[in-house]
Structures are given as structure tokens and as C-alpha cells.
Amino acid sequence: MGRTFFVGGNWKCNSTKASIASLCSTWKESGAGVAGPPVDVVIAPPSVYAVAAAEQLPSGYQVSLQNTWTGKGGAFTGELSAEMAKDCGINWVILGHSERRHIPTIAESDETVATKVAYALGAGLSVIACIGETLEEREAGNTNAVNERQLAAIAAKVSDWTNVVIAYEPVWAIGTGKVATPDQAQEVHAALRVWLAANVSPAVAESVRILYGGSVSGKNCNELAGKEDVDGFLVGGASLKPEFTAIVDSHKCSKVPVAA
Numbered sequence: 024m025g026r027t028f029f030v031g032g033n034w035k036c037n038s039t040k041a042s043i044a045s046l047c048s049t050w051k052e053s054g055a056g057v058a059g060p061p062v063d064v065v066i067a068p069p070s071v072y073a074v075a076a077a078e079q080l081p082s083g084y085q086v087s088l089q090n091t092w093t094g095k096g097g098a099f100t101g102e103l104s105a106e107m108a109k110d111c112g113i114n115w116v117i118l119g120h121s122e123r124r125h126i127p128t129i130a131e132s133d134e135t136v137a138t139k140v141a142y143a144l145g146a147g148l149s150v151i152a153c154i155g156e157t158l159e160e161r162e163a164g165n166t167n168a169v170n171e172r173q174l175a176a177i178a179a180k181v182s183d184w185t186n187v188v189i190a191y192e193p194v195w196a197i198g199t200g201k202v203a204t205p206d207q208a209q210e211v212h213a214a215l216r217v218w219l220a221a222n223v224s225p226a227v228a229e230s231v232r233i234l235y236g237g238s239v240s241g242k243n244c245n246e247l248a249g250k251e252d253v254d255g256f257l258v259g260g261a262s263l264k265p266e267f268t269a270i271v272d273s274h275k276c277s278k279v280p281v282a283a
Contacts (some may be wrong), residue, residue: 026232028248028274029188029255031151032066032262033089033117033236043072046263047079053268062255062274065115065151066262070103074111087115087151090123093138105146116143117257119153119173121194133176140187141180149186151257152177153236158195166193167214174218184227188234190257191215196237198259205246205253208235212252241269248273 067087068076077086092102108116119136123129131139140150156169170191181187191211193203203211212233220228235247236257247253255274261267 026230026254028062028277029232029234030062030064030271030274031087031117031188031190031234031236031255031257032064032267033120033257033259034066034068034072034263035089035122035259036069037263038068038072040072040075042263043068043076044079046265047076047081049265050084050268051081053265062271064271067115067117073113077112085115086113087117088113089117089120091116091118091139091143091148093135094142105143105148109147114147115149115151117151117153117190118143119177121153121155121192121197124153125157125194133173136173137176137180140177144181144183144186149188151188151190151234153190153192153257155192155194155197155237161193161195166211167218170211170215171218174215175222178223184223184231188232189215190234190236192236192257198238200238202238202240202243202247203235205250208247209250209252212250212254216252239270241266244270244273245276248276249278251278253277 065085065087066076066080067089070088073086073088088103088108091105091108092099095106096104118139123131140152143150154170154173156166160169196202215233216228219231232254233252234255234257235253239256239258240261256270258270261270
């Protein structure tokens with residue numbers, strides 16, 4: 024069973040109308056993602072720019088929201104529902120990003136993230152579900168335990184993983200310039216597949232895409248992409264730069280079994 028390489032770009036709380044127009048123009052000129060094996064490219068702008076970005080991105084690139092609410096719309100000031108995303112033609116959402124888990128004023132729990140994932144899937148969205156450990160947790164030898172705990176919360180509420188992509192993002196590597204080595208990333212991704220095989224199903228373990236996120240750049244993406252269990256990337260800062268096209272084209276270095 025093949026897995027199509029996947030590159031996500033999370034713009035976080037950045038961008039202007041002018042910067043989006045300039046960046047999308049540069050990306051179109053590059054032709055990244057056109058030649059070679061197939062690659063899915065999904066960009067997550069701030070929600071106020073999502074529709075405008077969708078109209079300017081290169082052909083074939085998709086758009087994601089960075090978050091959705093735990094359920095339907097209603098008296099929830101400031102929130103966005105999965106139904107709103109679908110109504111605007113947006114088919115993806117990032118959920119459980121470490122910044123939403125660990126920024127004290129947000130502090131989403133594993134249970135909250137899992138509820139959001141299940142609701143978004145039920146509403147017809149595809150989900151990039153983020154997991155990952157802090158530096159303290161890694162140094163304590165708890166990397167796998169943290170990832171498995173976060174995945175277990177999702178697995179308790181999700182029965183169909185067809186539209187789930189997992190993003191392993193070590194918190195200590197996000198925006199710090201520190202990057203998990205290719206071997207470190209492969210080790211964690213392989214462990215996640217073992218856990219999925221034992222606790223969800225071997226079929227899901229083989230088919231679900233597991234992305235690496237954490238200071239991915241045009242300089243390190245090809246080596247990371249060459250690892251057999253690294254199915255792509257969720258990129259932060261570099262997705263706001265022209266070099267993102269090099270990361271998209273790293274799918275040409277991938278050893279991921281390609282879907283027929």
C-alpha cells in the first residue's frame with residue numbers, strides 16, 4: 024500500500040495580502056511539485072486569508088485552516104467550525120499543534136485535541152494531527168510515551184484513519200533551529216508505526232502518513248525525506264519563504280512507497 028508524499032506549510036500568525044501575492048507568484052514560477060513522483064501540498068494561512076490564498080496558490084496546492092472548534096458553530100465568539108471551512112471550500116485543518124498545546128493561555132489537552140479531530144473528520148475535513156514531546160520529556164527518555172499518550176487520545180475517538188495525517192513535531196525543534204537528525208526522526212516515526220499496528224491496525228500503520236516538523240529547511244529536507252518512514256513535512260517558518268519550493272521538491276528524494 025503506497026503513501027503519497029505530503030508537504031504542509033503552516034503560516035501561523037503571519038502574512039499580509041501583499042506578501043501572499045508575492046510568495047504565491049514565486050512558487051508558481053518555480054514549478055515545484057510538478058515533476059517527479061506525486062506530492063500533496065497543503066498550505067495553512069491565517070483564517071482571514073485562507074480563501075484569498077486559495078485563489079492565488081499554484082495549481083494543485085490545497086488550503087488548510089490552522090484550527091477548528093470542538094463542534095458545530097453557535098455562541099462561541101472567535102471560534103471557527105469545520106462546517107464553515109467546508110462551506111468555503113477548505114478541506115483540511117491542523118489540530119493539536121504544540122503551540123496550541125503548550126502556550127499557557129491556550130493549553131489544549133489531549134482530550135480536547137482528540138475531540139476536535141473526531142468532530143472535524145465527521146464534518147468531512149481531513150486532519151493534520153500534531154504530536155510531539157518537549158525537550159524535558161525527551162531528555163527524560165519519555166519521547167515515545169508522550170507521543171503514544173497523545174495518539175491514544177485520538178485513537179479512542181477515531182475509527183476511520185483514511186483522512187488523518189500525523190505530524191510528529193518535537194517541541195524542542197520548532198522554530199529553534201534545532202532539528203532532529205534524520206536517524207532520530209526515523210526512529211520516532213518507526214516507533215509510531217509500531218504503536219499504530221498494535222493499537223489501531225497493521226493496515227492503518229502501513230497507510231497513514233507521518234510527517235516530520237521542526238526547523239525543516241531547504242538545506243536539511245532531502246536527507247530527512249530519504250528516511251523510509253518520513254512521509255513528508257509540516258513546515259513553519261520556511262513555508263513563508265521562496266525556499267519552501269525546495270522542500271516541496273524533496274519528494275524526489277523520498278523512499279516512501281508511492282501509491283499506485
